[in-house]
Amino acid sequence: MKLIHFSDPHAGGSAEDWMAYLDKRWVGVFNYRFRRRFQHDLKLLEKAVRYTLENPPDVVVCTGDLTSTGQPGEFRQALDIMRPLREAGVPMLYVPGNHDCYVKRRKCVDAVRQAVEELCDYRLEDLPLVRRIGGVDFILVHESRPTNLISSCGYLTRATSDFVVDYCAAPKTCPRVIVGHYPLIEEQPLLRCRHRLWGQKRVVDLLRRNVIDVSLCGHIHQPFAKTDATGRGEYSAGSVTRNGTMAQMEYLADRDIFTRRQIDLH
Numbered sequence: 001m002k003l004i005h006f007s008d009p010h011a012g013g014s015a016e017d018w019m020a021y022l023d024k025r026w027v028g029v030f031n032y033r034f035r036r037r038f039q040h041d042l043k044l045l046e047k048a049v050r051y052t053l054e055n056p057p058d059v060v061v062c063t064g065d066l067t068s069t070g071q072p073g074e075f076r077q078a079l080d081i082m083r084p085l086r087e088a089g090v091p092m093l094y095v096p097g098n099h100d101c102y103v104k105r106r107k108c109v110d111a112v113r114q115a116v117e118e119l120c121d122y123r124l125e126d127l128p129l130v131r132r133i134g135g136v137d138f139i140l141v142h143e144s145r146p147t148n149l150i151s152s153c154g155y156l157t158r159a160t161s162d163f164v165v166d167y168c169a170a171p172k173t174c175p176r177v178i179v180g181h182y183p184l185i186e187e188q189p190l191l192r193c194r195h196r197l198w199g200q201k202r203v204v205d206l207l208r209r210n211v212i213d214v215s216l217c218g219h220i221h222q223p224f225a226k227t228d229a230t231g232r233g234e235y236s237a238g239s240v241t242r243n244g245t246m247a248q249m250e251y252l253a254d255r256d257i258f259t260r261r262q263i264d265l266h
Contacts, residue, residue, distance in 0.1 A: 001253075003060070005247045008218045008242070024146070025105075029069055057090070059138070063216055066096075095142055095181055100115070101144040137176045143180050154219075183236060184203055185204060214234070247262055
């Protein structure tokens with residue numbers, strides 16, 4: 001089984017309606033105008049799509065933050081670039097990030113739902129769920145929700161962690177990969193209290209005991225790998241448009257290991 005993993009394109013732009021200045025979007029718009037637009041280059045997402053089409057995997061995994069403030073126009077920028085993947089019939093797994101679920105404004109909520117349906121063969125409301133592709137079970141979890149002005153936290157709800165624990169209680173018939181936006185393993189919980197995932201303890205235990213083999217995430221813009229000799233553990237793809245990085249992974253069933261190669265799109 002071969003997969004391509006990328007994350008955090010952060011397509012952005014100006015406020016798309018005057019009400020953006022009455023909710024959290026003004027923070028994201030300000031951030032994009034004065035910082036993100038100088039750091040993120042959507043041409044690197046185009047390169048990621050071209051590489052994927054030239055080296056077709058069994059599945060493409062995107063771990064969120066297609067946008068900067070969750071506005072429909074931002075989603076359209078990213079989806080237009082990614083459309084060739086769907087047209088080529090490449091199975092895609094996408095879970096929203098905190099910037100995709102930025103506010104409760106109806107048109108923004110509808111935009112993230114439409115993005116999931118356009119990219120994937122499931123709906124946002126279907127999460128959490130399990131998809132078996134190439135002899136690997138992918139556990140898809142939705143951790144993002146609108147938060148206050150200073151928080152970028154995620155939440156693994158009790159219902160979601162119950163779903164994961166219950167699924168993992170069944171006999172293991174193939175490798176298990178959990179897909180979420182936030183890293184499960186947090187090494188600096190106090191320093192990162194505004195950016196971390198809450199409610200993840202039971203799932204982290206499953207990952208550390210290899211009941212779950214691999215966690216794929218984004219959110220952290222620098223790629224990292226916290227793994228053992230068999231490739232089991234947690235991987236972040238980093239930001240595809242900021243660092244020009246994504247990952248190509250394989251599960252080698254004959255050796256029961258995961259391999260990972262970082263792709264430099266520069």
